[in-house]
Amino acid sequence: MRRQLTHDIHNLIDRGRDRQLRLAVTGLSRAGKTAFLTSLVNQLRHAGIDARLDLLKSAREGRLLGAQRVSQPDLGIARFPYDEAMASLQSSPPQWPEPTRGISELRLQLRHRTRRAHGLLGSTGTLTLDLIDYPGEWLLDLPLLEHDFLSWSESQLAAMGEARQQFAAPWRQAVQAHAPEDAVDEARLAAIAEHYASSLRDAREAGFSHLQPGRFLLPGDLQGAPVLQFFPLPGVGEADRQRLETLPDTSLYQTLAKRFRYYQQHVVKPFYRDHFRRFDRQIVLVDVLGALNAGPERFEDLSLALSTLMKSFDYGKRSLLNRLFAPRIDRLAIAATKADHVTADQHGHLVTLLESLLAEPIKDLRYADVPVRAFSLASIRATDAREIEENGKRQPVLRGHGLKDEPLLIYPGDVPSRLPAPGFWERQGFSFTAFRPLAPADGALPHIRMDAALEWLIGDKLR
Numbered sequence: 001m002r003r004q005l006t007h008d009i010h011n012l013i014d015r016g017r018d019r020q021l022r023l024a025v026t027g028l029s030r031a032g033k034t035a036f037l038t039s040l041v042n043q044l045r046h047a048g049i050d051a052r053l054d055l056l057k058s059a060r061e062g063r064l065l066g067a068q069r070v071s072q073p074d075l076g077i078a079r080f081p082y083d084e085a086m087a088s089l090q091s092s093p094p095q096w097p098e099p100t101r102g103i104s105e106l107r108l109q110l111r112h113r114t115r116r117a118h119g120l121l122g123s124t125g126t127l128t129l130d131l132i133d134y135p136g137e138w139l140l141d142l143p144l145l146e147h148d149f150l151s152w153s154e155s156q157l158a159a160m161g162e163a164r165q166q167f168a169a170p171w172r173q174a175v176q177a178h179a180p181e182d183a184v185d186e187a188r189l190a191a192i193a194e195h196y197a198s199s200l201r202d203a204r205e206a207g208f209s210h211l212q213p214g215r216f217l218l219p220g221d222l223q224g225a226p227v228l229q230f231f232p233l234p235g236v237g238e239a240d241r242q243r244l245e246t247l248p249d250t251s252l253y254q255t256l257a258k259r260f261r262y263y264q265q266h267v268v269k270p271f272y273r274d275h276f277r278r279f280d281r282q283i284v285l286v287d288v289l290g291a292l293n294a295g296p297e298r299f300e301d302l303s304l305a306l307s308t309l310m311k312s313f314d315y316g317k318r319s320l321l322n323r324l325f326a327p328r329i330d331r332l333a334i335a336a337t338k339a340d341h342v343t344a345d346q347h348g349h350l351v352t353l354l355e356s357l358l359a360e361p362i363k364d365l366r367y368a369d370v371p372v373r374a375f376s377l378a379s380i381r382a383t384d385a386r387e388i389e390e391n392g393k394r395q396p397v398l399r400g401h402g403l404k405d406e407p408l409l410i411y412p413g414d415v416p417s418r419l420p421a422p423g424f425w426e427r428q429g430f431s432f433t434a435f436r437p438l439a440p441a442d443g444a445l446p447h448i449r450m451d452a453a454l455e456w457l458i459g460d461k462l463r
């Protein structure tokens, strides 16, 4: 008890002296969180030795002395599997790390020299950097707090587009065999819920992102728990409210409504209260290129998912989040990942495309005075830039290896500089090929603009 207290007091003092920072990394599945955090830890571990971090001022000025891993403060949270990720990247042939599926954490201690006037170096300082990785899918649940079960059911069914309806057909068939007043036993309920969860998983496999509830896709330690065994009820609406609310506790409607409330209180809220509220800085990763590759319907869906996800960072005074949890994130980065999938001349377009994809949320953030900056980056660069000559013209191309280790030399095409017009999809000039990581070399992992993102996210704490 006393030791914990001393520990907490030290944490508080460090924070007071600006020496502690909690940096959270999120994004939807396959956005590149695991690769990003692995690279971030790797770059900082190699800072001052062989990492290329010229855009991080303290590194450029030779003031960043290095970073060490220290034991994490929250013993109840999984450790971010850095060693395992590095082992995959260093295997032969190299492989991408296994993605993380829940929340995980890692603490680094950075040592740096402070800067004095006239370029003189000052004393050494330390910055304790807590890195937290969590699924962006969990943020898709924030709007669910503004609903009760009935209005949530209505909203979910209304949002189900044609393609989603197809995935949901077996669930619909199962649920329509029951009326809201029926008493439905546990096993049957679990079976219908599994149909629902599996329709969400199929939709995600097919490239859709705007899916709720988020924990159905990434249950973490709640796998198989009854709190995840609910689903929207088709065919009920506001007009039925009075009748539905008088149904007995054992009815299908009341059972689902109870689980929905439990999910709100015991799954969604605790995440915001216990974790989210304590983040100082945040980076949101987006696989823009993957969505471009998947076609207009998926791209549109990603855009919807992102505007929902970004609501968690809208701290307008009247926002739901501010009313509930008073978060304190004071700086935000959004990044289009996997920039090494396109040639360098396209990187500028990747940033403007990301900005137009997030135009509305960015406006809200600026209004709420949360500083936000957009980047394009490759956490772990898997291609080399080359040039070839074709019909007397020089053409930039990418060289690397495919996931089956086959050598590739390609020009992947142009990235549109803003939201693609319908014509773009017809003459789709873009084809996204996955590369395996480059063969390991001595030194830090190769990257594109990780240093720029780091300067924005932690640079001011290393002055």
Ligand code: GDP
Residues within 6 Å of the ligand: 027, 028, 029, 030, 031, 032, 033, 034, 035, 036, 096, 097, 098, 099, 100, 337, 338, 339, 340, 341, 377, 378, 379, 380, 381, 382, 383, 434, 435
């Ligand atoms: P997560 O689900 O958000 O943790 O995503 P991961 O970090 O596991 O990334 C998903 C996949 O995207 C990886 O397996 C890689 O195939 C690819 N990827 C991630 N980052 C990069 C990158 O910087 N460059 C390239 N070429 N591919 C990447």
